[in-house]
Amino acid sequence: MLKVVQFSTGNVGQHALRHVIEHPDLELVGVHASSREKIGRDAAELCGVPGATGVLATDDLEALVSLRADCVVYTSQGETRPTEALAEITAFLRAGTNVVATSLVWLINPDGADAWLREPLMAACRKGGTTMYVNGIDPGFSGDMLPFAALSLCQSATSIIVQEVFDYGTYDDAEFTGVSFGFGFTPDQDPPLMFLPGVLRSIWGGPVAHLAECLGVELDEVRERHETWVTSVPIDCTMMHVDPGQVAAVRFAVEGVKDGQPVIVMEHVNRLTQAAAPDWPYPPDGHGGVHRVVVTGRPGVEINAHVGSGDIDQNEGGVMATAAKVVNAIAAVCAAPPGMPSLRDLPIAQVHGLMR
Numbered sequence: 397m398l399k400v401v402q403f404s405t406g407n408v409g410q411h412a413l414r415h416v417i418e419h420p421d422l423e424l425v426g427v428h429a430s431s432r433e434k435i436g437r438d439a440a441e442l443c444g445v446p447g448a449t450g451v452l453a454t455d456d457l458e459a460l461v462s463l464r465a466d467c468v469v470y471t472s473q474g475e476t477r478p479t480e481a482l483a484e485i486t487a488f489l490r491a492g493t494n495v496v497a498t499s500l501v502w503l504i505n506p507d508g509a510d511a512w513l514r515e516p517l518m519a520a521c522r523k524g525g526t527t528m529y530v531n532g533i534d535p536g537f538s539g540d541m542l543p544f545a546a547l548s549l550c551q552s553a554t555s556i557i558v559q560e561v562f563d564y565g566t567y568d569d570a571e572f573t574g575v576s577f578g579f580g581f582t583p584d585q586d587p588p589l590m591f592l593p594g595v596l597r598s599i600w601g602g603p604v605a606h607l608a609e610c611l612g613v614e615l616d617e618v619r620e621r622h623e624t625w626v627t628s629v630p631i632d633c634t635m636m637h638v639d640p641g642q643v644a645a646v647r648f649a650v651e652g653v654k655d656g657q658p659v660i661v662m663e664h665v666n667r668l669t670q671a672a673a674p675d676w677p678y679p680p681d682g683h684g685g686v687h688r689v690v691v692t693g694r695p696g697v698e699i700n701a702h703v704g705s706g707d708i709d710q711n712e713g714g715v716m717a718t719a720a721k722v723v724n725a726i727a728a729v730c731a732a733p734p735g736m737p738s739l740r741d742l743p744i745a746q747v748h749g750l751m752r
């Protein structure tokens with residue numbers, strides 16, 4: 397059994413926590429929560445699992461580090477508080493605990509990440525003889541496992557388009573996703589965080605570069621594009637209330653260009669209701685969301701992945717899948733050499749213990 401600490405119990409964290417508790421190969425030994433109302437509560441209660449684990453939530457970083465767990469699952473908010481996230485993650489790495497994370501999404505292609513982020517983590521990995529791996533569904537699965545699966549069926553490829561087409565209406569994340577994507581903004585407002593020059597490239601440029609490297613393709617340029625759609629009627633959804641004249645759908649992409657053509661494209665179409673942006677792509681067959689890859693070439697492959705089923709909708713499915721993508725990698729990460737691997741450095745079959 398691998399001893400695991402779960403760090404944070406937010407949207408992604410609560411699903412990671414449940415996954416760790418229920419996984420037959422993993423033993424939960426610690427859980428971090430930052431909010432006062434969660435500290436001291438049993439881990440099971442914090443993620444809706446019946447019974448008690450005896451592991452109580454704490455905000456004592458040192459106590460969690462001193463558990464000397466095999467791995468910590470770090471799902472605390474990273475992009476808005478990178479300095480704190482780096483301090484917390486490096487404390488574990490230096491002390492000999494490996495890290496899998498959904499946070500700090502710039503690290504999905506660690507080789508391409510900025511030095512201010514990569515260097516302290518690499519130094520901590522060297523000191524502790526540890527490994528850190530960052531992934532998720534998008535960015536993550538959509539830009540690595542999904543296109544790798546499609547490309548494995550190809551003799552040749554001329555272009556690869558990866559899309560997330562998702563109705564975010566039921567996603568309860570107005571503070572981060574809502575604000576950073578600019579939902580509810582008016583067109584005369586300053587652009588949201590996501591559309592400031594270089595931000596899309598800092599997140600999806602890594603996966604584009606990673607895929608190009610794996611394909612052996614030298615890109616001439618990695619560029620961004622984005623557009624917004626404004627509603628003419630009020631919209632009420634879990635994410636937020638949007639008035640007429642405000643943004644209710646966004647479409648953006650990062651494009652890897654070769655010889656003037658976008659050959660590797662990672663695109664998002666995110667709307668707050670199915671009625672928004674009717675001219676933009678929709679998921680097939682009435683689904684609320686899709687992660688899709690289209691490889692043009694011989695023979696040409698399209699894969700449409702839909703997370704969620706039954707009473708789990710696409711948004712809950714998305715955060716659950718994001719958590720699963722890194723929890724399922726724990727054994728591979730613990731067995732990997734020290735450093736910061738990307739998916740191509742790890743065994744793909746990260747499925748042991750899932751059938752139950």
Ligand SMILES: NC(=O)c1ccc[n+]([C@@H]2O[C@H](COP(=O)([O-])OP(=O)(O)OC[C@H]3O[C@@H](n4cnc5c(N)ncnc54)[C@H](OP(=O)(O)O)[C@@H]3O)[C@@H](O)[C@H]2O)c1
Nearest residue numbers: 404405406407408429430431472473474498499532533534
């Ligand atoms: N690649 C992907 O596909 C993907 C998808 C979704 C999310 N993510 C990433 O995963 C991370 C977690 O996402 P999430 O949706 O779970 O975020 P979230 O719901 O906002 O949860 C973040 C958690 O971080 C903890 N936290 C500690 N200090 C905080 C602070 N100052 N402000 C806000 N939160 C703080 C809180 O944990 P406690 O409540 O336990 O105190 C909070 O619940 C983010 O970095 C996000 O970018 C990646």
